Amino acid sequence: MAAAETTESTAREFLTDIGPKPGVKYPVDIRYCGECSMPTEYCEYYPGYERCKKWLEDNLPKEFEKLMSGKGGGDIEEEKDGEDKKKRQTRGGKGAVKAKKKLEPEGIKLATSTRGKKKKITIVTGLASYEIDLKAASKFFSNKFSCGSSISGDDEIVIQGDVKDDLFDILPEKWSIIDEESIEDLGELKK
């Protein structure tokens, strides 16, 4: 028994290369998928693989072709995969990798409110849904309007002074993903 084991372990192949490989330039250039953020070769293990495929086709057509041809046959094999999946019981719960949810931009809401008797403040909500860094945005506002600006909630920036009219122009200018149409004026809020 022991003899059999030793022969087995000597027959086994081991990876031996340790240290930088000669002829390879480091750092290795690596492309990550924009959809699942993993190296492109692992996309097939992502639940939202269909979206990955689309992203690859749009952004890295060469990689996409390579991945598809590497599978050999492409569609035929995929069908087989599908059948296999039906037979095998899929595991739910904590273990499963979940697809990331994309935040839907909800539009930006502007409002003014009063502070004291005669001072105004502007309240901007909805910036975070565009994946804008609130801290950077508040800094930008205070620079732009030379006034105080602070993050007052999860997705809320308070700017001192009434700058609502300016914001309609400045927001789409600074962040191109914001559409002027999607900015909503809530008017004056009472405290």
Added chain:
Amino acid sequence: MFKKFEDKEMVSNVNNAKSSVQRGIRHAVLEQFPHIDDYIEQILPKKDNLKIVKCHEHIEILANSNGEAVFFRQRDGPYYPALKLIHKYPFILPHMQVDKGAIRFVLSGANIMCPGLTSPGAKMTKVDKDQIVAIMAEGKQHALAIGVTKMSTDEIISSNKGIGVDNIHYLNDGLWNMKPVK
């Protein structure tokens, strides 16, 4: 380690390392991974400002000046390289290749079981117990996880049962998805 890691909640503070601390870290990293001697200037440039991100559960992440995680460790343990670093410099760690069937489990954070390392699609580097290794996969170029061996390679072959490598950090876990720190 990073399965339930949420960068907004778990990070308690970020500060720039003093140059003396930085020197100490460089030294410790070099001692642990002697192969990166030629590339240390690229990985942890001397002039660069190294950021130390302190997180809950005594996790400490070292980030470069772009805010990308480079190394991390728990308490006073050894330094682990982050996966993005391993992708750029794959030679830092010895490789352990798992078979195809194991990939999807590893990607959801499972520890690597011995049969996944001994089957025909798998290949191992000869290492001792408690060695930090990069988990590669059959037919793939890049690493998919960082782990620590729980048995030596010989033990894995002879017992062929149970956990062979502990999964520390894998693709799409909390650390992988961490936004660059400021």
